[in-house]
Structures are given as structure tokens and as C-alpha cells.
Amino acid sequence: MKLLRYGPAGQERPGLLDASGTLRDLSAMIPDLTPATLTPATLDRLRALSPQDLPAVTVQPRLGPCVGQVGKFVCIGLNYRHHADETGAAYPEEPILFMKATSAIIGPNDDVLLPPGSTKSDWEVELGVVIGRLAKRVSEADALSHIAGYCVVNDLSEREYQLERGGTWDKGKGCDTFGPIGPWLVTTDDVPDPQALGLWLDVDGVRRQTGHTGDMIFSVAQIVSYVSRFMSLQPGDIISTGTPHGVALGMTPPPYLRPGQVMHLGIDGLGEQRQTCRADI
Template sequence: MKLLRFGPKGQEKPGLLDQGGTLRDLSGHVEDIAGDALTPEGLARLAALDAAGLPAVEGAPRLGPCVGRTGKFICIGLNYADHAAETGAAVPSEPIVFNKWTSAICGPNDDVEIPRGSTKTDWEVELGVVIGKAGRYIEQADALSHVAGYCVINDVSEREWQIERGGSWDKGKGHDTFGPIGPWLVTPDEAGDVGNLRMWLEVDGRRFQDGSTSTMIFGVAELIAYVSRFLSLQPGDVISTGTPPGVGMGQKPPVYLKGGEVMRLGIEGLGEQQQKVVRA
């Protein structure tokens, strides 16, 4: 299934994209793409519905983040060997974990803001993992059973604040609009081999990132097991798993967003996003 949320910000309704590409309204069957709806039992109930019998949504409504009520937005840094190389960083011996605040979450095509005072706002296309089954101390062999689905994330980052201003990375990662998620949540049965998906990102039509999840250092199952050693995972939690090379910081000379640009990005089988860059 391709699950999604549509409508004005803060008033999104649950929906799905059927096999013919028609957006269908799920609000008669589930309150939101969140919480219990993401559990194995909740997803099974949605999968049993006759999609053709659901109300079709007219027009082209705004798409919201594909998962609602996210409790934790967990990110993994330097998780692609080729990205670590372009930034001059050593390949990590274990996953680097940081947070994006949930207030950073926005729809896949919403505007992205450059924060006031920012000079180094950057982009990162990433594979997102949405948790469906709660757990802690999860065994790696069982980790994928905790996944509700996968999605596209743009891990927008302010590099000066992340790297040059002291403290943790978090202050450069959590500005409002720095976490576009969607367009849809693709359940594992339709997502394909998430360890080998092409991913890309363009700014004003110029392709900067053109990589694959195959160069991830730590795979999805390993990341879920690792993170669950330090915190419990709940339905709706999101793990953003790192980015391939081609970020602005890695260009020679570096290229950063100034305002007015359009970012377009996608992951094979998981859809595309497009954001206009505006100044806060």
C-alpha cells in the first residue's frame, strides 16, 4: 500500500494511492495514518479494504507528512561511505545518532525555510523508516517486523549551526520545515529491496545527489536494533537513515541554498518531493 495524508496543514485526512494512481479517502475507516493504524494489525485491516470502493479525492490537494503524530524523529549521520568521504569524515565504527525536532516535520511539497541568519542551509535526500510495532532491545533478525513502511525524507541542515557553533548537531537540524516527509508511506511488501534503491536530488534542475541505498554503512535492520538499545520505539516514530554524496557542503567550492531555489528529490519506488526554498 501507499498510504498518505492530504488536506490543509493541521487538518490532514488519511488516504491511500490505489494501483491506478487515484487518491482515495480513508477517513471512513481510520482516524489518521498514525498510532494503531501503523501496527501490523492496523495495516492488515487497511490492506483488506477494497480500494476501488473508497471515495476518490477530487483535484490535487496538498499532501501532508505521510505519517501523523510522530513521537520521535531520529536521524543517522554519516551512514554512507561515499558521503563520509566527500565531507572528509572518518567512516563511523557505530551509528551516529541525532534528533530532528518533530516541529521540523512538513509536507513533501511544502516550502522549506532558510532560517534567519543562516548562510549554510543544505539538502540531504534520505530513506525514512516508519516504525509500526513498538519495541526495545530489538534483535536485528526481528527488526524488519517492526517496520510499518518507508518514505522519502529531505534532511535539510544548517551546516554552520550543525558543525561550527559547538554542542550537538541538533541545533542545525531542527528548524521548522527542515523535515519534509512523504509523499506517501510505502508498506514493506511494495517497497522492494530497500538496501538497493536509487535516490537523487536536484536543485533548480541540476542533479547534485545521484546515489543508492546500497552504499549505506549500517542497514535498516541494524539501525533499528541499534537505536532500540537506547530508547523504546513506538508506532509512528521515524528513523532517517543518512544520505549519499552530493550535498552542498561537499561541493568544491561548497554550494548552499540562498532562497528562491526549487529542490526536487526522490527514491525509487517511494515517490518524489518538490520544495521551494524561501527565507524565514
């Protein structure tokens, strides 16, 4: 299933994209796509519906973040071999964890606001993992059963804040609008192998990133198991699993984002995003 949220910011309604690409309203079935409705039982009930019996949305609405009321936004750093190579970093022996502020979350096509004075804002297309049931010290073999689905994430990063201002990476990762998610939450039955997905990102029509989740140093199952050792993962939590090579930071000179530029990105089977960069005044 392709589940989504649509409507004005803060007033999103739940929806489903059927096999023909028609948006169907789910408001009569669930109040929203949130931790309370991402349980296996609720998803099974939604799978049993006949999409043609649901109301069609005939206008082209704004798409909101594909999950609401996210509790934790956990990210993995340097998790693609070619990305570690381009930054000159050694491959990590264990996953690098950091947190992204949930206030960074926006819809997949909302404007990205570059912070005042920012000169080193960067893009990062990533596979997002959405937790569907409690994961606490789970085994790698059992980890995938705790996932509700997957989505596209743009893990935007202000590199000066991240790398030159001391402390952890979080201050360069959590800026408002630096976490577009969606357009859809694609349930696990439609993603048989999360390590078999292509990723890409363009800036102003120029291909900057082309990658494959098979290049991950740590697989999705390893990541979920590992993170669950240090914190319980709750339904609705998102893990962003790292980015492939092709970020501005790895180029000479780095073509960091500027107001007016457009990012277009996607993952096989998970949909596409498009954001215009604006100055946050």
C-alpha cells in the same frame, strides 16, 4: 500500499493511492495515519480493502506529512560510504545518532523556510523508516518486522548551526520546515529490500545527489536494532537513515541553498518531493 495524508496543514485526512494513481479517501476506515493506526492489525485491515470501493478525491489537494503525531524523529549521520568520503570523515564504527525536532516536519511539497541569517543551509535526501510496532532491544534478524513502511525524507541541515556553533548537531537539523516527509508511507510488503533503492536530488534542475541504499555503512536492520538498544521505538517514530554523497558541504565552493531555489528529490518506489526555499522572516 501507498498511504498518505492530504488537506490543509493541521487538518489532514488519511488517504490511499491506488494502482492507477487515484487518491482514495480513508476517513471512513481510520481517523488519521498516526501511531494508533500504524499497527500490523490495522494495516492488514487496510490491505484487505478494495480501493475502488473507497471515495475518489477528485481535486488535487496539498499532501501533508505521511505520518501524523510523530513521537521521535531519529537520524543517522555519515551512513553512506561515499558521503563520508566527500566530507573527509572516517567511517563510523557504530551508527551516529542525533535527533531532529518533530516541529521540523512538513509536507513533501511545502515551502522550506531558511532561517534568518542562514548562509549554509544544505539538502540531504534520505530513506525514512516508519516504526509500526514497539521495538525495544530487538535483534537485527527481527528488526525489519517492527517497521510499518518507508518514506522519502529531506534532512535539511544548517551547517553553520550544526558544525560551528558548539554542542551537538541538533541545532542545525531541527529548524522549522527542515524535515519534509512523504509523499507516501509505502508499506513493507511493497519494499521487499530496503537496501536496493536508488535515491536522487536536484537543485534548480541540476542533479546534486545520486545514490543507492546499498552504499549504506549500516543497513536498515542494523540501524533499527542498534537504536532500539538506547531507546524504545514506538509506532509512528521515524528513523532517517543517512544521505548519499552530493551535499553542498562536500563541494568547493559549497553551493548552499538560497531563497527561490527549488529542490526536487525522490527514492525508487517511494515517490518524489519538491520544495521551494523561502526566507523565514
